[in-house]
Amino acid sequence: DIQMTQSPSSLSASVGDSVTITCRASQSISRYLNWYQQKPGKAPKLLIHVAAGLQSGVPSRFKGSGSGTDFTLTISSLQPEDFATYYCQQSYSTPYTFGQGTKLEIK
Amino acid sequence: QLQLQESGPGLVKPSETLSLTCTVSGGSISSSSYYWGWIRQPPGKGLEWIGNIYNSGRTYYNPSLKSRVTISVDTSKNHFSLKLSSVTAADTAVYYCARDDYGGGVDYWGQGTLVTVSS
Numbered sequence: 001d002i003q004m005t006q007s008p009s010s011l012s013a014s015v016g017d018s019v020t021i022t023c024r025a026s027q028s029i030s031r032y033l034n035w036y037q038q039k040p041g042k043a044p045k046l047l048i049h050v051a052a053g054l055q056s057g058v059p060s061r062f063k064g065s066g067s068g069t070d071f072t073l074t075i076s077s078l079q080p081e082d083f084a085t086y087y088c089q090q091s092y093s094t095p096y097t098f099g100q101g102t103k104l105e106i107k
Numbered sequence: 108q109l110q111l112q113e114s115g116p117g118l119v120k121p122s123e124t125l126s127l128t129c130t131v132s133g134g135s136i137s138s139s140s141y142y143w144g145w146i147r148q149p150p151g152k153g154l155e156w157i158g159n160i161y162n163s164g165r166t167y168y169n170p171s172l173k174s175r176v177t178i179s180v181d182t183s184k185n186h187f188s189l190k191l192s193s194v195t196a197a198d199t200a201v202y203y204c205a206r207d208d209y210g211g212g213v214d215y216w217g218q219g220t221l222v223t224v225s226s
Contacts, residue, residue: 001170034212036154043203043216044154050211087154091210095169098154 002026002090006099012107018076021102023088025069032092033071035064038101039084047086048073080106109133111204111217119198119224125191129204129217130184137162137182142207145178145189147200148219155200159207160187194224 003026013019023033031051036044046055048064051071061076075082083106088099115127129143136143144159158168160178168176172191180187191198202222206215 032210036213043219044213045216046212046214048212049208049214053211055212055214089154089156089212091207091212094156094167095158095171096156096207098156101153 001095002029002093002097004088004090004097004099006086006088006102008102009100010103010105012105013078014107015078015080017078018074019078019104020075021073021086021088021104023066023071023073023099025071025090025092028068029090029092031067032090033064033066034089034091035062035073036087036089037082037084038087044087075104078104109206109215111206111215113202113204113217113220115220115222117221117223119194119222120226121195121224122193125189125194125198125202125222125224127189127202127204127220127222128186129188130186131206132185135182136180136185136187140209142167142209143180143187144205144207144213146203146205146213146216148203149197149200150221157189157191157202196224198222199224 035048038044052064063074110132142159145157160166175192177190201219203219204217205213
């Protein structure tokens with residue numbers, strides 16, 4: 001299985017800040033990396049597909065980048081609704097593994 | 108608008124089989140080029156991919172569960188199902204059904220259903 005490691009596990013930020021979450025794969029996954037946002041009690045929501053593709057309806061302040069083994073999700077100008085847990089997922093090969101999650105909290 | 112809805116028992120006894128169904132509305136399972144799958148999340152923990160199925164019946168399973176998992180599809184009813192046998196407390200989780208864009212991520216999710224394994 002491909003292991004996905006996210007960092008940090010948690011971070012605190014203020015409304016208006018920019019934050020970056022990183023995701024590292026245990027082997028090259030080309031650009032088959034997706035990012036999800038999950039709020040308490042809700043299903044995850046796809047934000048970014050194939051490393052940098054913005055999912056329809058997702059604000060442009062969410063930006064994904066990377067290829068190979070190293071990927072980042074950057075959220076600029078944080079809004080109150082952005083405070084949530086974020087997961088990366090590789091879709092290069094089954095089983096499609098997820099990172100452990102990054103909890104973004106309000107400072 | 109595509110919608111997915113899980114259904115099935117919320118409580119399963121240890122050693123028994125967990126059975127869930129996902130009914131798809133707003134689109135046809137058989138007419139699309141997507142995979143349909145299951146993902147679970149133990150309380151307070153992260154996400155685990157269980158497996159998926161194409162409308163032809165081709166399946167992919169997580170090797171960690173493969174001996175216990177069966178995913179099937181019924182295109183006439185526009186639904187797909189999950190069976191997980193010999194469950195233990197470790198299988199207690201919220202189970203999500205989802206549409207998998209085969210490499211492009213999971214773009215539609217059910218609301219999730221909590222299944223508790225307990226006697």
